[in-house]
Amino acid sequence: MHILMVKEVLKGVKYVSNENSPKGIPNKVVDLLVTNILRKNGVNIEQAKNKLSEEDKQALKEMVEDLKAQVDEFVKQNSKK
Amino acid sequence: MANEWRALDYWDGKNDLNNDADALQDATEKAKTIQHSHEWIIVRDSEYVNVQTTDTQVALSLQLGIQAALAAVINITLGDTNQGKKVAHDLKQFMRTRQHNSQRTIIENSKEIQVTTTDTDIAVNLQAMIQILVALIGQLDVL
Known part of the structure; x- marks a missing residue:
């Protein structure tokens, strides 16, 4: 459900940024996406950091x-x- | 139809080095593809057409570099596990959604044409990929 929500957000962003030169996606949105993917797959960030x-x-x-x-x-x- | 002007029927331009070849020239077709981003430039019944496109080779090598870096980060932190594969898959999935732009340029029955195309989609996609990589290693306190 989270992922779906993020995709919806991105659709809007892409539409806006497509109008002119590439501006990219806001970093916050990408952060949210990456956090979501890690959480969804049950990644333990602290454990990963230690590696x-x-x-x-x-x-x-x-x-x-x-x-x-x-x-x-x-x-x-x-x-x- | 008989009255239609045809670029290759007649040409007295100074650059014309091979008169016979003009009328016989077949339709030329050129397509460049990078991942899911397609660029078609079709040149038909035309000559002296100069085409300049986005350097997809540079984009492709950068893309591979970023993918390799992502794979390295995931491999070190999550190992060659199912979890690692799923994370990599989900991240790639997102990148793929940004690669369905296509543009077509058709030059027909023309002479001495200069075409410049810019594939902003490739640039945006590369930016998105590097953002993901930066976000990922940011979470791991690398930056």
């Missing part, structure tokens, strides 16, 4: 920041045209 070593965290952080920079650049390039 990540400090090195893991550092590596993941760098990887995601790098990917994010590349995506931002791509989006910028494509909205310039």
